[in-house]
Amino acid sequence: MEDCLFCKIVAGDIPSTKVYEDDKVYAFNDIEPQAPIHIIIVPKMHISSSNELTDDNAEVIGHIFAVAAKIAKEKGFAEKGWRIVNNCGEDGGQTVGHIHFHLLAGRNLGWPPG
C-alpha cells in the first residue's frame, strides 16, 4: 500500500521506535502516548480496518493478542493490567487506515472510554 502510513513504518521508510517484530507483526511506540505505555501493534499485511476482517485474514489478530501478552510480561505490567483498543471507522475514532491495536498500560485506565 503506497500511501499507507503504517505500511511505511513497517517498511522502515518512516522512523519508529520498535518494541517488537516478527514475520507477521510490528509493534512500535505511539508518537502521541495516551498512557505511560502506549504501543501500536499492526499486522505487516495491509488490512484497512476491522471491517475488512474475514476468516481468511483474521488469524493474525489472535497472534497480535499473543504478542501483546508477551510484551506485557516482558515489560512487567502484565499483573497490574493493560488494555487493547481497536478503533474502527470514523465514529470509532480511527485516523490511520491500516488496522492497528493500541496497547495501553502504566496507569489506571478509565471506563467507559470516549
Ligand code: AMP
Ligand atoms: P487511531 O486514531 O486509532 O487510528 O490511532 C492512530 C494512532 O497512530 C494515534 O494514536 C497516533 O498518535 C499514532 N501515530 C500517528 N502517526 C504515528 C507515527 N508516525 N508514529 C507512531 N504513532 C503514530
Ligand code: ZN
Ligand atoms: Zn498499510
